Amino acid sequence: VPELPEVETLRADLEREVVGQGVVAASATGLRTFRRYGLPPGGGACLAGRSVLAVERRGKYLVVRLSGPLVVVVHLGMSGQLRAVEADAPPIAHTHAAVSLTSGRQVRFVDPRTFGEIFVSAGDAPDGVPLELAHLGPDPLSAGFGRAELAGLLAARRTRLKPLLLDQRVVAGIGNLYADEVLWAARLAPDRPAGSLGVAAVARLHQSLREVLGAAIAYRGSSLADAQYRDLAGRVGGYQARHAAYGREGQPCQRCGRAIRRRHADGRSTFYCTRCQR
Ligand SMILES: [Zn+2]
Numbered sequence: 001v002p003e004l005p006e007v008e009t010l011r012a013d014l015e016r017e018v019v020g021q022g023v024v025a026a027s028a029t030g031l032r033t034f035r036r037y038g039l040p041p042g043g044g045a046c047l048a049g050r051s052v053l054a055v056e057r058r059g060k061y062l063v064v065r066l067s068g069p070l071v072v073v074v075h076l077g078m079s080g081q082l083r084a085v086e087a088d089a090p091p092i093a094h095t096h097a098a099v100s101l102t103s104g105r106q107v108r109f110v111d112p113r114t115f116g117e118i119f120v121s122a123g124d125a126p127d128g129v130p131l132e133l134a135h136l137g138p139d140p141l142s143a144g145f146g147r148a149e150l151a152g153l154l155a156a157r158r159t160r161l162k163p164l165l166l167d168q169r170v171v172a173g174i175g176n177l178y179a180d181e182v183l184w185a186a187r188l189a190p191d192r193p194a195g196s197l198g199v200a201a202v203a204r205l206h207q208s209l210r211e212v213l214g215a216a217i218a219y220r221g222s223s224l225a226d227a228q229y230r231d232l233a234g235r236v237g238g239y240q241a242r243h244a245a246y247g248r249e250g251q252p253c254q255r256c257g258r259a260i261r262r263r264h265a266d267g268r269s270t271f272y273c274t275r276c277q278r
Contacts, residue, residue, distance in 0.1 A: 040122075154195060182212045
């Protein structure tokens with residue numbers, strides 16, 4: 001499932017590919033992709049003739065701004081991919097939408113499991129579309145996200161650290177994989193109550209958020225065994241080889257040597273070290 005590092009990698013790729021380009025044509029064939037807010041009036045034709053101004057990221061969402069103004073929001077869901085190819089390249093299976101650019105290139109939304117979604121909204125404020133964008137918490141890599149901000153989010157909460165990190169309304173962009181990696185790096189147990197962290201532990205968590213997510217972006221994200229995450233050129237990421245906790249059940253902790261444990265709860269697995277994560 002793409003999380004902040006994978007979506008940020010795609011954002012940077014997409015920015016280089018599409019900003020400054022004009023839209024020649026657009027098509028939308030996968031109606032499930034548009035299931036919640038429907039196709040824009042006029043369908044894909046409403047994008048034609050517009051130019052692409054910017055590609056932004058909010059949590060796990062991509063926000064593409066076009067002249068008009070018009071905003072296209074893309075959420076990759078479980079298995080969604082964006083792929084840039086020459087406009088006359090062979091079809092890619094499970095393509096649900098495509099945008100042809102003045103460069104002669106085409107960006108395709110490919111999604112075998114159709115959990116991904118696209119929203120198109122007139123105007124320049126994407127916050128209403130979809131609604132959950134308006135409720136996203138701060139981005140852990142934003143300049144304004146300091147130790148004090150993190151301490152404020154944790155203070156007086158009884159929620160355990162892992163579900164708190166997964167709550168997009170508290171902090172945006174983290175999913176199951178990076179929550180485990182960040183908590184391992186911070187030497188914090190996933191079920192530790194958020195409000196129980198002292199100053200030093202908050203500082204470790206803040207530093208780990210920055211370092212783990214930053215390194216994962218530098219390695220262009222994680223592609224797991226299903227290899228479903230691909231960048232805009234269709235290449236897998238490189239961070240999966242550097243995971244310290246996620247997917248390492250039974251292997252020795254790289255810090256203390258005890259076997260990494262896997263626990264199932266709430267329909268997901270948590271990987272952690274019972275010795276050095278407290
Ligand atoms: Zn350990």
